[in-house]
Amino acid sequence: xxxxxxxxxxxxxxxxxxxxxxxxxxxxxxxxxxxxxxxxxxxxxxxxxxxxxxxxxxxxxxxxxxxxxxxxxxxxxxxxxxxxxxxxxxxxxxxxxxxxxxxxxxxxxxxxxxxxxxxxxxxxxxxxxxxxxxxxxxxxxxxxxxxxxxxxxxxxxxxxxxxxxxxxxxxxxxxxxxxxxxxxxxxxxxxxxxxxxxxxxxxxxxxxxxxxxxxxxxxxxxxxxxxxxxxxxxxxxxxxxxxxxxxxxxxxxxxxxxxx
Numbered sequence: 001x002x003x004x005x006x007x008x009x010x011x012x013x014x015x016x017x018x019x020x021x022x023x024x025x026x027x028x029x030x031x032x033x034x035x036x037x038x039x040x041x042x043x044x045x046x047x048x049x050x051x052x053x054x055x056x057x058x059x060x061x062x063x064x065x066x067x068x069x070x071x072x073x074x075x076x077x078x079x080x081x082x083x084x085x086x087x088x089x090x091x092x093x094x095x096x097x098x099x100x101x102x103x104x105x106x107x108x109x110x111x112x113x114x115x116x117x118x119x120x121x122x123x124x125x126x127x128x129x130x131x132x133x134x135x136x137x138x139x140x141x142x143x144x145x146x147x148x149x150x151x152x153x154x155x156x157x158x159x160x161x162x163x164x165x166x167x168x169x170x171x172x173x174x175x176x177x178x179x180x181x182x183x184x185x186x187x188x189x190x191x192x193x194x195x196x197x198x199x200x201x202x203x204x205x206x207x208x209x210x211x212x213x214x215x216x217x218x219x220x221x222x223x224x225x226x227x228x229x230x231x232x233x234x235x236x237x238x239x240x241x242x243x244x245x246x247x248x249x250x251x252x253x254x255x256x257x258x259x260x
Contacts, residue, residue, distance in 0.1 A: 011077075013078040027230070036062075037061070040114065042061060045113045045114050048068070048116070051132070052073055053071035053078065054082070055085055056095065058118040058146070063095060070107070079098075103128075113142065115144075116145065118145075119148070120132070122177045130187055148247065148248060149179060149246045152178075152206060154204075155205075157206075193255065194253060195251050199249070200249060201246060203245065204237075205245055207239075
């Protein structure tokens with residue numbers, strides 16, 4: 001099961017994301033920079049770990065703020081994409097890339113300022129998710145997670161189309177879970193974490209998920225002309241507002257006061 005999942009992710013990163021992010025991704029990254037700057041004092045962070053980094057896009061604001069960044073992922077292909085992305089951003093000297101398991105990260109207890117991930121927990125069952133959160137808590141003073149929000153019409157449509165068209169979910173081996181605030185808080189508390197802030201964020205309406213699934217063409221996920229990407233970005237925001245949809249829940253947590 002683990003090997004099958006790893007193969008699925010290797011295929012995803014190799015075939016779908018082999019080029020640096022396009023204009024759509026850059027616009028979304030700008031939004032992400034703003035939100036993490038409001039939630040965290042990113043200039044005070046010295047050591048940051050992304051546990052299940054994929055291409056490492058969400059580590060970029062911390063590297064830009066001169067934090068030492070360690071990216072851990074079980075997919076070597078993902079880390080190749082990350083290396084190429086950082087080269088494109090001029091950040092290749094600011095990250096340490098590690099092929100590893102997010103359940104057993106080779107880092108000492110309590111030495112990290114921030115441990116975070118984006119799009120990881122939903123690929124595991126709730127018990128496994130709690131184990132990952134506990135491992136993240138072991139490393140760091142602050143934990144941040146970003147997970148898919150259930151109330152996203154485009155995202156739910158993508159899942160539905162995958163089943164109707166009998167196409168494999170292109171983002172991992174199986175269709176992932178989604179979250180409500182209540183589900184996320186329950187898993188965080190089981191891991192001994194206290195949420196200090198939870199926010200609904202991002203309005204891309206899972207547009208690229210939909211395009212990949214409908215077209216069954218990996219090239220659709222790659223960079224296209226900036227004008228097309230900007231138009232798609234604005235369309236996604238309009239659709240999200242009209243359907244009251246958000247892409248993600250983002251939670252910032254600390255160890256529960258009862259824990260040492």
